[in-house]
Amino acid sequence: MAGGPYSEKVMEHFMNPRNVGEIENADGVGEVGNPACGDMMRLYVKVEAGKVSDAKFRTFGCGAAIASSSMLTEMIKGKTIDEARAITNTQVSDALGGLPEVKIHCSVMAEEAVKAALDDYSKKHPA
Amino acid sequence: MAGGPYSEKVMEHFMNPRNVGEIENADGVGEVGNPACGDMMRLYVKVEAGKVSDAKFRTFGCGAAIASSSMLTEMIKGKTIDEARAITNTQVSDALGGLPEVKIHCSVMAEEAVKAALDDYSKKHPA
Amino acid sequence: MAHIFFDHISATPVDPRVVEAMLPYFGERYGNPASHIHDQGQTALRALDASRGTVARMIHAQPGEIVFTSGATEANNLAIKGAAAGSKDKRHIVVSEVEHFSVLNALLPLRAAGFETTVLHVDRDGRVDPDDVRKAIRPDTLLVSVMHANAEIGTIQPVSDIGRIARERGVLFHADATASAGHIPVDVDAIGADLLTLSAHNFYGPKGVGALYVRKGTRLESLIDGGFQEGGYRAGTENVPGIVGMATAAEIAMAESAGWAEKLAPMGRRLWDGLATSIPLLHFTGHPEDRLPGHVSFWVEHAEGESLLLLLNMQGVMAASGSACSSNLRGHDEEDLVASTVLKAIGVPSDICTGSVTFSMGKENTGADVEHVLSVLPAIVSRLREMSPTWLDYQKQQESQG
Amino acid sequence: MAHIFFDHISATPVDPRVVEAMLPYFGERYGNPASHIHDQGQTALRALDASRGTVARMIHAQPGEIVFTSGATEANNLAIKGAAAGSKDKRHIVVSEVEHFSVLNALLPLRAAGFETTVLHVDRDGRVDPDDVRKAIRPDTLLVSVMHANAEIGTIQPVSDIGRIARERGVLFHADATASAGHIPVDVDAIGADLLTLSAHNFYGPKGVGALYVRKGTRLESLIDGGFQEGGYRAGTENVPGIVGMATAAEIAMAESAGWAEKLAPMGRRLWDGLATSIPLLHFTGHPEDRLPGHVSFWVEHAEGESLLLLLNMQGVMAASGSACSSNLRGHDEEDLVASTVLKAIGVPSDICTGSVTFSMGKENTGADVEHVLSVLPAIVSRLREMSPTWLDYQKQQESQG
C-alpha cells in the first residue's frame, strides 16, 4: 500500500485518535473553526493544581484536523497552563512529522483551541 | 516495409523512370518549372507523321516530379499532336494512382511541359 | 485487503489490449509522422491516420474533424480560446456554472481581453435549462459551452436541445464529453456540436492524449503554434503511441460500452438504494435517472469528505470527494481547498458540516464491490460523526425536540 | 535490407528500459495524481514527484522549477506566450532566425497583440553573435529566446554568453534545449536560462511529454488553464506514464550520454570526411566543430532533397531534409513546401538546384551504418544528377570552359 497523503504519524493519530470525547464539567472549553470552512474543533480541559490534568476533543474535519486535535491533547496533558499556552502550531505539526502546506491551518486551529479553552478556564476561574 | 508517401505506381516510375535522357535533334523541346521552386522539367519530343514518335525527359525534382515526367512520356508516345496537347494534369496524376495534394503541381508541370514542347515544335515547323 | 476502485472519473485503468496496441510504437515503430518520407515516419503517419478514423467513428465524425491534443483540458482550452481568437466581432460566451475548471478558467484571460460571459445556473439536479440558453443568447454571442455529463455529480445535460438552439441562432456549440464519451453514446450530429472534447484516460485509454472534434468550417485559431500538424489546429509532434492507444480504447468502447452500461446501471441503483436505507442524513446529488451509469454521488451531514475518503481507502475503497481535479492537497494556499463549485451550484448548504463523496464505477467493478462498500461505509460515517462536535449538538437538539 | 535510422532529430527509439519503467503506470498504477487521497492517486503522485526530481537533476534545476508539458512545442509556446502574458509593460522580444517554428510562430499572435520582435541574423555556420543580442536589447525588452542546438544543421549556440548578457540587462532568457538535452550537458545555471525547453522523445523517451524549466521567481502565465496542476503553470491531468518515461530517459542519459557522444563524434567525423571526398559539389551546413555529436548536414547541387531521401530509404537509410517538422507532404497548399528558413538564413542559395540532407545518428548506430551510407550515397546523387537538366547544362558549361 502506498499510504495516504499524510505522514505515518498523522495517519496513526487519524486512525487511532487519542482523547476523543468530552469532559463532563470541564474547567475550560474552547471551540475554534467553523463548519463552513470545513473544520471545527472543540477542546475540553480539566485543570488541577495549575496543570492540564485531562484533555478531550471532538473535531469535524479532515485527516490533518483530527490528527492535530489528537496530538494536541497528548501534548498539553500534564503541562502547566503557561506551558500549554506556549504551544505553537509548528510544534504540533512537527510532532506529527509535518503537514502538507495547505493543511498547516489545522495545526493553527489546534494552537488556537488550547488558547480558547484556557481563556475559558481563566474566565471561569479568575485568579 | 511500409512504403513511401506515394502510391506504388508513383514509386515504380520514380525508381524506374521511363525515357530519361535527351533526343538529339528533337523536333520540340519544352522546359518548365525552375530550380528555385525545387522542380524543373525538360521534355524532348520527336514528331513523325503528326504523331509523337518519341519522347524523353530530364527532371530535377521530387519523387512526384520524376514520376510525372516518366508517366507523361509514356502517355504521349504514339499520340497525335492534338491528343498530346489535350492531356491534363489530372490524367497524369490518375495514371499514377493519385498524388498527394501538395504535389499536384508536379502533374501540372507535366501538362505544361507537353504544351511547351509542342509549342516549340509548332514554332520550328510552321504549318 | 480489498482493492476497489470507485474513482473512474479521475482515472481508468488502461485496458490491456490498449497497452498491447501501444507497445510497438515505442521501441520499434518510433517514427515521427512529419518525417514520413522514410519507412519509420510513414509507419507512424499511417497509424496516426488510422487512429484518427477510429476516433472519428466513435463520435460519428469525419477523420479530418479530429484534432488530437494532450487531453481534455487542452481540448477545452483550444475550443474556448481558439473560437474566441477566431471570432471577428462576436464577443459573448455562454457556459454553465457546473463546467469543469478547464472551461471556466479558460474564460479568465478572455474576460480580461474584453469578452463578456454569461454563466448559466443549474437546477437542484445540476441540469441546465435549454430555455435559459435560449434567453442568454445575444446577437453578439459566439459560443455556448455545456458539458455532456458532469463527472462530480453524474448528471447528463440536455445537450441535443441546447445544440439545436445554438444552431438555430447561428451560435457555435461546444460540448465537453470528457466524462461521457466511451461510456454512453456520443454523436456529434445528434448533439449538434461544432466542438466536442474527448479524453482517452477517461475510457480506459492512456493519460496524455485527448481530442477536440472541430466541425468542418468552424473558425478556430490554434492555441499551440509551430509546425504544421493536426491540420494547423495544433502544432507539435503527435503522441503516436498515445493516439494509437486512444483509438484502441475507442474501438473497444464502441464494441463493449453498451454492455458495460447495462452492467453498471443496476450496480449503481443497488448502491444508491443501499446507501439510502443505511445512512441517515445522506443526500444524493445529480439527476436520479439521467446520469452516468455506475455513478453515485452524495453528501452526508456531520462527516467531512476527506476523512471519509481516508477511512474508505483504509478499507480498500478508492473514491473522490468534490471534483477529482480540484481537490488539491498540493496547493500553495488554502484558497485551493474551497468547496466544490458544482456542489455550491446545486445548493448543497455550505453553512452546515458536510462531506461529499463521488463513487464512479468502471467496467472491472463487480456487484461484490458494491456490497463491500455498503458493508463498510455506514460504520465509517458513524465513526466520524461520533468524533464531530456538530453531531453531538445535533443529537442533543433532536433529544430536546423529541 | 539495412535498417539504418539516421533521423534522430525527428524521433528516437524509446529505450527498452524506459518502456519497462512506464508499463506499470498504464494498467496497474493508473491513478490520477490529483486524486491522491487514496492509494492509486498517491502512487501516481509519488511517481510524479520522483520524476520531477530526476528531470530537474538532469539540467541542474530544483524539482519545483520543472513544469511538465505535452512536448517541446507546448513548452516553447508556454515560455514565449506565458512570459509575454506575465509581462507588465515590457513588450519587446528578441529571437534568432534559426529558432524552431514553435518559437517563431508563437510570436505571431504576440505581434498581433502589439509586441515588437527583433529577429537576429546568424552567420554562415548558423551561429548567433552574442554581441548582436547585446545590441538588440532595449529598455523594454522582456525576453531573449535562442536555442541551445539547431536540429537541422547541428550548430550549438553560444548560449552561456547570451544568457550572461540577458542577465546583465535584466532580461529573461529562454533556451530551447530540445535538440541538445540528453545528448550534451545542459546546465540551467551555466547557461543562465530562466526558461528552458526539454522534449523526452528527443532523448529516447516517449512522445507526448516534455518540460519547461521555469526558474523560481520568473513571471509566467499559464497557457492551458483549468485545475491546479504543475504549480499552476499547466492545467490538466498529468501524463504519468509519459512523465515516468521521461524521467527514466533522463536517468539513462545522465549515466550514458557522455559515452554516446564519445562514440558518435568520431562516427560523425568519418561520415563528414567520407562525404567530402566522394561527392563533388557537396556543401556542409552548420558549425564544423560546435555541433551535435553524430550530426552531419549538407546540401548538394543538382539533386533534389526529397528524391535523395526516397532513394536513401530504398537502401534502408532514413534521414531528413530540411527541418523534420516543417517538411510536410500533408499540407493543404504549396506554401507548406517552402524551403527551410534555416537554410535560407545560413545563405544556401535558393536560385540553384539544391537538395539538403540531415543525418542525425543515435546511440544504436554503428560505424558499419556510416560505411553503408558512404557506400550508397554517391551513386544516389549521381543517379539523380544524371536525370537533372541542370546537371547536364552544368557539365556542358564546364566542358566549354575547360
Ligand SMILES: Cc1ncc(COP(=O)(O)O)c(C=O)c1O
Ligand atoms: C468534464 C471534464 N472535463 C475536463 C476534465 C479535464 O480532464 P483532464 O484533467 O484529463 O485534462 C475533466 C476532469 O475530470 C472533466 O471531468
Ligand SMILES: Cc1ncc(COP(=O)(O)O)c(C=O)c1O
Ligand atoms: C529545436 C526544436 N525545438 C522544438 C521542436 C518541436 O518539438 P516537438 O515537435 O516534439 O514538439 C523541435 C522539433 O524538431 C526542435 O528541433
